[in-house]
Amino acid sequence: MTKLCEVCYDASTGTHFGVQVCSACTAFFRRTVSKNQRYRCKEKKACEILSTIRNICKSCRFAKCLAVGMKKDGVQKFRDVYGKRECPRVLTSIASTxxxxxxxxxxxxxxxxxxxxxxxxxxxxxxxxxxxxxxxxxxxxxxxxxxxxxxxxxxxxxxxxxxxxxxxxxxxxxxxxxxxxxxxxxxxxxxxxxxxxxxxxxxxxxxxxxxxxxxxxxxxxxxxxxxxxxxxxxxxxxxxxxxxxxxxxxxxxxxxxxxxxxxxxxxxxxxxxxxxxxxxxxxxxxxxxxxxxxxxxxxxxxxxxxxxxxxxxxxxxxxxxxxxxxxxxxxxxxxxxxxxxxxxxxxxxxxxx
CATH class of the missing domain: 1.10.565.10 (Retinoid X Receptor)
Known part of the structure; x- marks a missing residue:
């Protein structure tokens, strides 16, 4: 069975920072932590996070990353400075809507x-x-x-x-x-x-x-x-x-x-x-x-x-x-x-x- 990302419910690419997540949420979490980003929710800090709308509220998305157990200390500092690595695209052709x-x-x-x-x-x-x-x-x-x-x-x-x-x-x-x-x-x-x-x-x-x-x-x-x-x-x-x-x-x-x-x-x-x-x-x-x-x-x-x-x-x-x-x-x-x-x-x- 295909495992799902615990943050946005897209297809998971494996365990990253301690949690089953997709490549997009992995990259988002790593980038947020490594750059010490701060976000602000424009609503009531209760936005729904789904793969189709996960970029609408970065604040609630990051909060959900933490809530499902993603670990900040798993992020290697300065990793993004050396360039991005290609992430496998799982089920993109099948999961197209x-x-x-x-x-x-x-x-x-x-x-x-x-x-x-x-x-x-x-x-x-x-x-x-x-x-x-x-x-x-x-x-x-x-x-x-x-x-x-x-x-x-x-x-x-x-x-x-x-x-x-x-x-x-x-x-x-x-x-x-x-x-x-x-x-x-x-x-x-x-x-x-x-x-x-x-x-x-x-x-x-x-x-x-x-x-x-x-x-x-x-x-x-x-x-x-x-x-x-x-x-x-x-x-x-x-x-x-x-x-x-x-x-x-x-x-x-x-x-x-x-x-x-x-x-x-x-x-x-x-x-x-x-x-x-x-x-x-x-x-x-x-x-x-x-x-x-x-x-x-x-x-x-x-x-x-x-x-x-x-x-x-x-x-x-x-x-x-x-x-x-x-x-x-x-x-x-x-x-x-x-x-x-x-x-x-x-x-x-x-x-x-």
Whole structure:
């Protein structure tokens, strides 16, 4: 069996400084110690360290090196001065995940852009944003801003998608977007360890325990009270948590796996208005993505589950995701028919499955 790096879960090249690690983490540790480097974490000193994102936070990466037992005194001082030695590349051709690696890189850029797009223009950019509970109008405004960003992220991540005719892009995006909104909410819940509130890409949240805050109309134009609207529609939050959030939290779905599920959701087939050529390309993409995430589970996720079983558990989330998205859109339709609360027509159209 292939042994994994105890720092980033890439394929190990042997025992270095007392621990099974890959060549990249070996070199990183040696360089950090020999040059007495000092790093600073920009988050909360709890960044996830995986082979696909191990260079994002050097501080947390070095801290993990020490935590798994790598020994500073094993580094030969001044060794790097005499030149680098070639390290064997183990399983590089087998362990290649180019499709999802590109998606991960671009998602990091998307997160950085979001900080600018969703910032409060009335406050200094140097102040840390304080998350707050949003009502449905504010939430929908966030998602409308997000749509163009998400489309740009997808176009720049998948050359196959970028080459589709505009009508075929629209078919896939309209099917994808609301499902992605719900799936990403589950990802945020996994990151923060909470399911009582639903975090949004802006950093704010929907209070699922007190849903009347979500159904409150600050303009006072809502025909029914926030409490009555919550009684009618708030059960959808429970449906969403049961079908998406809780399964993702139970299996500790990480960012790479969340993005793999997002890619599989994007390249769906059998959609109304989808051309045969588009369907064939989507099928090929889904096969490639499933191969990559299965490889990732085999080499980089150390769990008690067999990799194929883990992949099966993740794939079982997708039909539940569709169910939750359909329920969300049915609520919007019912609210319009009953004139319960007003949903922006543009967002309503984006949510159609």
């Amino acid at each position: 180019p499709i999802l690696d590109s998606l991960v890189r671009n998602y990091t850029h998307l997160e950085n852009v979001r900080q600018v797009i969703h910032r409060d223009e009335t406050k200094s950019v140097f102040l840390e944003k304080s998350p707050r509970a949003l009502n449905y109008k504010e939430s929908i405004n966030v998602f409308l801003k997000e749509y163009q960003l998400v489309e740009d992220w997808i176009v720049n991540s998948f050359k196959e998608f970028a080459m589709f005719p505009s009508d075929q892009k629209s078919v896939l995006l309209r099917n994808f977007y609301l499902q992605f909104v719900l799936l990403e909410g589950g990802h945020f819940a996994c990151q923060r360890g909470r399911s009582d509130i639903t975090y949004l890409p802006s950093g704010d949240y929907i209070d699922c325990v007190n849903p009347e805050t979500y159904y409150n109309d600050p303009d006072g134009r809502q025909p029914i009270s926030a409490g009555d609207a919550a009684k009618m529609f708030a059960s959808s939050f429970g449906t969403y948590r049961r079908n998406v959030t809780h399964p993702m939290q139970r299996d500790h779905v990480d960012q790479f796996e969340f993005l793999a599920l997002s890619a599989l959701t994007l390249f769906d087939t059998g959609l109304e208005g989808q051309s045969e050529e588009n369907i064939e390309i989507c099928r090929r993409m889904r096969k490639s993505i499933q191969r990559e995430v299965l490889l990732y589970c085999k080499l980089k996720r150390r769990t008690e589950l067999d990799a194929s079983i883990r992949l099966g558990n993740m794939l079982s989330i997708l039909p539940n995701l569709q169910r939750a998205a359909r329920r969300f859109h049915e609520d919007m339709t019912l609210s319009n028919v009953m004139n319960a609360y007003s949903v922006d027509q543009k967002f309503y159209e984006l949510g159609k499955l």
